[in-house]
Amino acid sequence: MATGAGIAGGVGRYRPGDSREALIPPCNKDRTMKILLLSGSFRKHSYSLALLGVVAESLAEHRCELPDLDQLPLYNEDRSGDHRPESVRQFQQQVDDCDAMVVCSPEYNHSIPAVLKNAIDWASRPAFHSPLKDKPVTLITQAPSLVGGARAQAHLKLVFDSTLSRLHPCHEMMIADVKAKFDEHGQLADDHTRKRLARHLEDFMGFVDGLAKSQPVS
Ligand SMILES: Cc1cc2nc3c(=O)[nH]c(=O)nc-3n(C[C@H](O)[C@H](O)[C@H](O)COP(=O)(O)O)c2cc1C
Numbered sequence: 001m002a003t004g005a006g007i008a009g010g011v012g013r014y015r016p017g018d019s020r021e022a023l024i025p026p027c028n029k030d031r032t033m034k035i036l037l038l039s040g041s042f043r044k045h046s047y048s049l050a051l052l053g054v055v056a057e058s059l060a061e062h063r064c065e066l067p068d069l070d071q072l073p074l075y076n077e078d079r080s081g082d083h084r085p086e087s088v089r090q091f092q093q094q095v096d097d098c099d100a101m102v103v104c105s106p107e108y109n110h111s112i113p114a115v116l117k118n119a120i121d122w123a124s125r126p127a128f129h130s131p132l133k134d135k136p137v138t139l140i141t142q143a144p145s146l147v148g149g150a151r152a153q154a155h156l157k158l159v160f161d162s163t164l165s166r167l168h169p170c171h172e173m174m175i176a177d178v179k180a181k182f183d184e185h186g187q188l189a190d191d192h193t194r195k196r197l198a199r200h201l202e203d204f205m206g207f208v209d210g211l212a213k214s215q216p217v218s
Contacts, residue, residue: 040105148174
């Protein structure tokens, strides 16, 4: 997978430290949705990336893409619109093209990591008519603490509210004490968390389906 261009590909099960290309399993079916996976962290052994690897496995019949948000420049309104850099144009196109988005993020200083907020800011223009408008989105946060990134999750809700995105109404998916949920190989080893994640994604895909069916036929 060329992650910058967001083309799905790669084989096998993702392990922290693997290349990002390995995160997306191959997609074999013809009729699939396009799901954009947004990470709030891009460090090699990121739990967010590892969890998105599990998400990509669970949604293997769909076409998942993982944009390299850490390659986007910092937002500057002078460089938006017709002057936007190619990496930004590609990312906005990925957001525009996708059917739904799954965000997985740590909490930084009781809020959203800058890399994720910056990407959302780029995608949010033009205001109220951006590619994020009406886009179904679900949130997953994780942290070593016992609150599982609750404040980052609350802030993300506020942000996606401002972009007029369709936030998945659900039991919040927060993963507390995240280090204990992974084994020494960096695999999600906690059955309860796996089940919660599977249930969360099933519910989200039902939400996305429901929204698609409720669209007026043009
Ligand atoms: C700059 C910074 C600020 C952080 N602030 C918080 C915080 O406010 N609350 C919290 O629970 N964890 C905080 N953490 C811990 C991260 O949320 C935690 O290490 C997370 O699991 C990292 O995610 P990753 O593995 O995807 O990189 C912070 C970490 C960093 C680097």
